[in-house]
Amino acid sequence: MERVLFITSTRIGDAIINSGVLNHLVETRPEAQFTIACGPLAASLFAEVPRLERLIVMRKKPMGRHWIDLWQETVGTRWDLVVDMRCSATAWTLRAEERRILKQASTPTAKVIEAASVLGLETDPPAPRLWLSDAHRAEAHTRLPDLPDGLPYLAICPSASWIFKVWPAEKFAEFILKFTAPDGVMPGAHIVMLGGPGDEKYAQPIYDALPELDFVDLLGLGLPETAACLERVRLYVGNDSGLMHMSAAAGTPTLGLFGPSDDRCYGPWGDHCDLVRGPASFEEIDSAHSDRRKHPESLLADLSVETVYDAAKRLFERTAK
Incomplete structure (x- = not known):
């Protein structure tokens, strides 16, 4: 052995x-x-x-x-x-x-x-993998059941390990409202809110801005259970974070939002993934904010809702089954 x-x-x-x-x-x-x-x-x-x-x-x-x-x-x-x-x-x-x-x-x-x-596998790198049990997937089916008329789930993760990597909540709210509107890309989609323990501070401003929408709140759910739920999601949009990489590993179409982290290194992996950033390059942000871990605010403010909407639309259409 x-x-x-x-x-x-x-x-x-x-x-x-x-x-x-x-x-x-x-x-x-x-x-x-x-x-x-x-x-x-x-x-x-x-x-x-x-x-x-x-x-x-x-x-x-x-x-x-x-x-x-x-x-x-x-x-x-x-x-x-x-x-x-x-x-x-x-x-x-x-x-x-x-x-x-x-x-x-x-x-x-x-x-x-x-x-x-x-x-020595650089030329054919193995893709990230998640190991989930039948119990994890059964719980995911309970939390995210099949919806009437085949309506899809849109997953949002508004948090990250550092505040400077977080897209502003008001932009997330505007994107969600536009993307799920009757004339949007995913009309009537149910919104799944993801994040770790304590990430309510990132989600609550979005809830407050969109009181007319019903959210599936999965904040603080265990990692395997969250991964199983991500397998049932049609599209994921979120900041550069561990959950972004989890979504990509789950095979979910994943759009990562970048600014003060290097997308060349940390972009979500796979043909079913994409990333988007504002007009400032990583090098420009890195040069201007070399001490960004002390920065008390988002450094993604230059990333527009329109840019994210267009990128998410392209990814949604490209991954249509």
Whole structure:
């Protein structure tokens, strides 16, 4: 029996981006048992990985002591393969027949391609993958049942990890109203509001601006359950975030909204995806706001509703079944 240790990200989006590499290993090593080390936010995404022997949740500690904890948890095993997507030194200190340690690209590169390079798969990078149970999909069907007259669901995620990456709520509201209007692209579509715990502060201004619309509020829903719901959605529109990458991995037509993050690296992956940004390039925003993590407001204000509407319309039409 082979034993594989896969060390992946603490962040949801990066963990999803790396999942294609893990899926490649699952498919090409049918005798392997997998131990996966990841952060607590992403842990639930790996609970259904085939032949999962152990899931090690790395909770960040001062002075990098979480790496010591991981070493203590894994040093006693003789690994056939260690794959370290965190570029850490841990993989070098373990007993392993083979070790693959990700090296960050020196030029802006799609993160899916960068992740694939750890196995030498840059020319044919494996797409991100989600592992969901029948129970997850059954719950999704309950939360998002088939609608009368075949009406679709439009998913919106107005949050992100940082306020500067968030498209203003009033623009989201204007887009939703126009896109689902009788003469819009998805007339009568039901709106699904997505986000993590505490993201009500991003959703509430949209609710307040559109009191005439009924929303399906899935804020704070677990990650696997959210992923299963995304499989039932016709179109997703949202900021650069972990849920954007989840939507893309679920196979949902996904439009990512970009400004102060590099779309060349973090754009949603797949032919069913697209992205849009305002007139300012990433380099221009990066140069003007090198300390943007301290910026208290959105840096997507230059992204117009019309630009997002047109991009979403093109994606909707291109992905029509």
